[in-house]
Amino acid sequence: MLSIKSALAKPFAKRIYRSVQKWAKNPVKTQEQVFQKLISSATSTQFGIDHDFISINSHDDFVKRVPVRDYEGLKHYVERVVAGEEDILWKGKPIYFAKTSGTTSGAKYIPITKESMPSHTEAARNAILLYIHETGNTKFIDGKMIFLQGSPILNEQNGVKLGRLSGIVAHYIPKYLQKNRLPSWETNCIEDWETKVDAIVEETLPENMTIISGIPSWVQMYFEKLQEKTGKKVGEIFKNFNLFIFGGVNYEPYRAKFESLIGRKVDSIEFYPASEGFFAYQDKQNEKGMLLQLNSGIFYEFIKADEFFNDNPKRITIKDVAIGVNYVMIISTNAGLWGYNIGDTVEFTSINPYRVIVSGRIKHFISAFGEHVIGKEVEQAIQEATADTNIRVSEFTVAPQINPKEGLPYHEWFIEFENEPKNLSDLAKKIDESLQKQNSYYFDLIKGSVLQTLKITRVKKDGFKNYMKSIGKLGGQNKLPRLSNDRKIVEDFPYTY
Structure with missing residues (x-):
C-alpha cells in the first residue's frame, strides 16, 4: 500500500x-x-x-x-x-x-x-x-x-x-x-x-x-x-x-x-x-x-x-x-x-x-608535447579498453614522462586494479589505441615517433586513498585528478609495485 x-x-x-x-x-x-x-x-x-x-x-x-x-x-x-x-x-x-x-x-x-x-x-x-x-x-x-x-x-x-x-x-x-x-x-x-x-x-x-x-x-x-x-x-x-x-x-x-x-x-x-x-x-x-x-x-x-x-x-x-x-x-x-x-x-x-x-x-590536461589530452578522453579510453573483460579498475591518474631512462617519452598511467589484467602491455596498447582514435594530436605524435605507447605502473591496494590521506584530502568533496601536465602527484609516489 x-x-x-x-x-x-x-x-x-x-x-x-x-x-x-x-x-x-x-x-x-x-x-x-x-x-x-x-x-x-x-x-x-x-x-x-x-x-x-x-x-x-x-x-x-x-x-x-x-x-x-x-x-x-x-x-x-x-x-x-x-x-x-x-x-x-x-x-x-x-x-x-x-x-x-x-x-x-x-x-x-x-x-x-x-x-x-x-x-x-x-x-x-x-x-x-x-x-x-x-x-x-x-x-x-x-x-x-x-x-x-x-x-x-x-x-x-x-x-x-x-x-x-x-x-x-x-x-x-x-x-x-x-x-x-x-x-x-x-x-x-x-x-x-x-x-x-x-x-x-x-x-x-x-x-x-x-x-x-x-x-x-x-x-x-x-x-x-x-x-x-x-x-x-x-x-x-x-x-x-x-x-x-x-x-x-x-x-x-x-x-x-x-x-x-x-x-x-x-x-x-x-x-x-x-x-x-x-x-x-x-x-x-x-x-x-x-x-x-x-x-x-x-x-x-x-x-x-x-x-x-x-x-x-x-x-x-x-x-x-x-x-x-x-x-x-x-x-x-x-x-x-x-x-x-x-x-x-x-x-x-x-x-x-x-x-x-x-x-x-x-x-587538468596533458599537453607536454602539444597533445592536449583531456579528462574525458582518458576516462573513455580506459572504459573502452576494459569493456567486456574481467579487468576492474579502482582508481587511476595519468602523468607525462618527459625524461625516460631509455627510449621515447610517453604517458605514464598509474592504475590501482581490483582485478588485474593478465597482460599489462596488451591493456596499455588498447588504451593507447582508444586515445589515438579520440585525439588527433596524440595520434600524430605516436605515428610521428615523438611519443611511444603509454606505459602502466601498478598502484598498491588503497594506494590512492593513502595518498589523499597523506595530503589531508581524504573524503568530503575531494577528488583525485585524472591527469596532470606535470609529475607532482606521482614523483616519488610510494604506493607503486
Missing part, C-alpha cells in the same frame, strides 16, 4: 516537470532575463560601480567591461566581503561562505546569498522529482536515504556562517525527509573520514536503505567496508536500494566496479553541483548529459577550450554553442561571481534542451 508521501509525490513531480519545461523550452529568453536581472540587481554594488554596470544593456557591453577571472582575480573583492563589508559583489552581505580548498590560492571563500541558496537545494529536489515523473518509481520514498557529505558544523566570520557546501546544504533538508535521512547528526559531524565511514556502516546496516548518494570514490569506500563486514553484496544487504545519486566525477569508470559491489544494476541520477552554484542534473534516464539550469540565477558564457589561452578568446552564450565542442564554462551569479571561471570544461550533448557533460578541468 502506498504511503501518503508516495501518493503525493507523483502529482508534485508532474507540477515540477511542467515548470521545468517552461524555461527549458525558452532557453535563450530565460537566460536573457537572468542576465538583465543580475545586472540591475548589482548596479549599485562596488563591483557594479567599478565595472560600469549602469551602462550594460547587452552581452557585448558586459564582455567589454567584465573580464574573465578565476578566484585569484576576484580575491580582492572577496576579501572585502569576508572582512564584513556590504554591497561589494552583491547587495548586502552573503548568508554563508562555502569554504573550499583551492589548489593555488589555499582556502577559497565562495559567497552564498539568500538569492543563490535556493538553487543549491531546489535543483537536487527537482532532479529526484523528474526521475519520479519519468519512471513512476516512488518505492524509495519510504525507505532510508544516505548522503555522504562533509560536516554540518558551521563557524562564523564577521557575522557570516562558514562551512563546506555539503555541510551548509545539510541544514536545508526538508522536514518531510528528516526522519528518513542518515547518517545521524553526530556521525555527520565526525571530521576524520575513515572513522566517519565506519560509523556510517554501523548506523546503516540494520536500516532499509533505498537511496545512497555521494561522490563515487567515497561511496565505493563505504560499499567496500559494508562488504568486508558482512561478506555480502550491497544489493543483498539493502534489498530495496534502487537509486544511486552521484556527482563530482564521471561515474562511467566506476560503473563496472559498483555493479560488482552492489551485485545488480540500480538506477542512477547524476548531479553537477559546486560551491559556486548547482549547474545541472540528469533529467532523463536514457539521455546522455545533464539539463543545464538556465533559470537559477546563473548566467552562462562559454569559451572554446582550445582557444582559452589565446589573448582574446571569444565568449559566447548558449544560443551559439555547438554539440561536441569542449568549452570552458564561465558564470555570473546572484551570489556575486562575475565572469567567473570555475575551471571546468563541458561538452553539450543536446541543445534542445541544453544538456552537458563535464569533460574535465581546464588545468
